[in-house]
Amino acid sequence: MTSAVSGKTLPPSLWAVTAPSLAAQPPLQGDATCDVAIIGAGFTGLRCALGLAEAGTSVRVLDAREVGYGASGRSGGQVNPILRKTVEAVRAELPPGIGDNLVQATLSSGTALFDDIRRYGIDCDAVEKGWLQVAHSGRMLTKLQALRDSWNAAGGTIRELDASATESWSGARGYVGGLFHATAGHVQPLSLTRGYAKAALERGAVIHEATPVVALDRDPGGGWRLTTPSGRLSADRVVIATNGYTDALWPGLKATIIPFVSIQAATAPLTDEQQAQVLPRGTTFADTRRSIIYGRYDRDGRLCIGCIGSYPDAPAALGAFRRLKSGTERAFPALHGVRWDRKWGGYIAMTTDALPHLHEPAPGLTIGLGYNGRGVAMSAVMGRTLAARILGMPDRDLPFAVTPPTPVPFHRILAAALPAAPPLMALADRLDGLRS
Numbered sequence: 001m002t003s004a005v006s007g008k009t010l011p012p013s014l015w016a017v018t019a020p021s022l023a024a025q026p027p028l029q030g031d032a033t034c035d036v037a038i039i040g041a042g043f044t045g046l047r048c049a050l051g052l053a054e055a056g057t058s059v060r061v062l063d064a065r066e067v068g069y070g071a072s073g074r075s076g077g078q079v080n081p082i083l084r085k086t087v088e089a090v091r092a093e094l095p096p097g098i099g100d101n102l103v104q105a106t107l108s109s110g111t112a113l114f115d116d117i118r119r120y121g122i123d124c125d126a127v128e129k130g131w132l133q134v135a136h137s138g139r140m141l142t143k144l145q146a147l148r149d150s151w152n153a154a155g156g157t158i159r160e161l162d163a164s165a166t167e168s169w170s171g172a173r174g175y176v177g178g179l180f181h182a183t184a185g186h187v188q189p190l191s192l193t194r195g196y197a198k199a200a201l202e203r204g205a206v207i208h209e210a211t212p213v214v215a216l217d218r219d220p221g222g223g224w225r226l227t228t229p230s231g232r233l234s235a236d237r238v239v240i241a242t243n244g245y246t247d248a249l250w251p252g253l254k255a256t257i258i259p260f261v262s263i264q265a266a267t268a269p270l271t272d273e274q275q276a277q278v279l280p281r282g283t284t285f286a287d288t289r290r291s292i293i294y295g296r297y298d299r300d301g302r303l304c305i306g307c308i309g310s311y312p313d314a315p316a317a318l319g320a321f322r323r324l325k326s327g328t329e330r331a332f333p334a335l336h337g338v339r340w341d342r343k344w345g346g347y348i349a350m351t352t353d354a355l356p357h358l359h360e361p362a363p364g365l366t367i368g369l370g371y372n373g374r375g376v377a378m379s380a381v382m383g384r385t386l387a388a389r390i391l392g393m394p395d396r397d398l399p400f401a402v403t404p405p406t407p408v409p410f411h412r413i414l415a416a417a418l419p420a421a422p423p424l425m426a427l428a429d430r431l432d433g434l435r436s
């Protein structure tokens with residue numbers, strides 16, 4: 001291990017500045033072997049590695065760039081323990097029993113994540129003050145109410161807020177009502193990613209940064225061979241945990257997800273007076289717009305706000321940042337004139353059924369991805385599940401169905417058209433406002 005510190009390839013996010021450092025992990029050099037090789041050092045891969053290392057399995061995690069380079073180090077860090085569809089719709093999509101497992105795993109995903117943080121002593125500014133999910137139109141309020149009824153009937157504790165409570169709890173104008181999810185909260189996402197990495201390393205896992213896996217082949221003698229620019233790794237089993245950063249490594253996998261861009265911006269630390277007017281209860285916030293506005297404070301009172309964008313990096317992303325700033329100022333007039341210090345973005349992985357996917361397309365190869373922008377809590381569920389699966393968890397106990405990787409229809413055209421979508425989504429959101 002070198003004495004250098006991770007952080008060479010990360011975008012200029014707030015998280016890269018405020019996260020505890022992690023020693024740089026050496027690239028794979030030459031030949032090596034392990035029981036399980038994991039591709040992708042984000043929440044999913046590292047939580048899986050931690051579970052396996054705890055069980056005494058020899059595990060190596062390989063990342064093309066560095067720990068947290070993907071969405072995990074760029075995330076809004078909101079811990080949101082609910083899926084985008086009703087419990088009934090989840091059950092209808094999945095085999096009997098698996099749907100119930102996913103519903104229960106989702107309901108407990110926030111608490112389970114905070115338990116992980118305590119158990120492994122991860123220093124990631126965890127805050128458990130809940131989430132305000134607010135409706136920008138009457139139609140969306142009806143949808144939120146249906147979600148509340150459905151998830152509460154399955155054991156959830158979601159509370160409805162009327163328009164006036166929504167405004168006083170959030171400080172935001174123009175919303176017609178909302179939900180309060182008490183078991184939600186937020187974390188510093190890069191700190192959490194590095195915390196998982198540290199916990200896995202302490203339990204014997206090996207991590208290789210700057211190690212893109214460029215070929216993945218079945219070994220004639222059984223097991224797998226992973227080729228990287230400067231080494232070869234033989235492993236009995238392989239996990240792919242690359243989510244929105246999935247490349248062409250496994251044929252067809254990239255076409256199973258739609259790589260939307262999410263962008264983030266952080267203000268300078270707000271004054272106490274400003275903080276009393278914007279998210280005064282320290283909750284997280286997300287609205288129901290197609291282009292979504294979501295936000296939370298960091299530990300120093302900086303407001304971190306995000307929305308859907310066209311490109312992850314400035315300057316291409318500047319149009320979306322302008323939309324984000326004006327939308328945020330409309331919702332929170334107290335923010336007019338506030339300094340915005342940092343801007344960054346990254347890829348999330350949407351799926352056509354709005355559910356995470358677990359694939360086993362070949363013996364000994366397991367893939368988990370597709371969190372639809374709700375991956376902070378759910379990727380930990382996936383990481384634990386992938387580890388448990390490798391250690392022998394039967395199908396009936398899984399919270400995900402094991403499905404073949406199925407390409408999204410017209411994926412290439414869709415992916416090419418994606419950058420045009422956010423301005424149109426924002427326009428449609430403005431029209432909703434005129435209609436209601």
Ligand SMILES: Cc1cc2nc3c(=O)[nH]c(=O)nc-3n(C[C@H](O)[C@H](O)[C@H](O)COP(=O)(O)OP(=O)(O)OC[C@H]3O[C@@H](n4cnc5c(N)ncnc54)[C@H](O)[C@@H]3O)c2cc1C
Pocket residue numbers: 039040041042043044045062063064065066067068069070071072073074075076077078079080211212213214241242243244245246247249262263264306344345346347348349369371372373374375376377378379
């Ligand atoms: C700006 C932004 C804001 C978000 N906000 C929230 C939020 O508030 N709440 C929420 O729940 N979710 C949020 N998300 C989504 C959430 O962060 C992701 O779902 C989650 O981090 C996915 O984790 P992961 O480990 O599966 O993948 P990632 O963290 O994306 O990691 C994938 C890794 O795979 C590596 N990789 C890819 N190909 C290879 C290869 N061939 N060889 C080696 N390595 C490879 C990449 O370098 C990358 O590090 C947000 C995402 C973004 C981008």
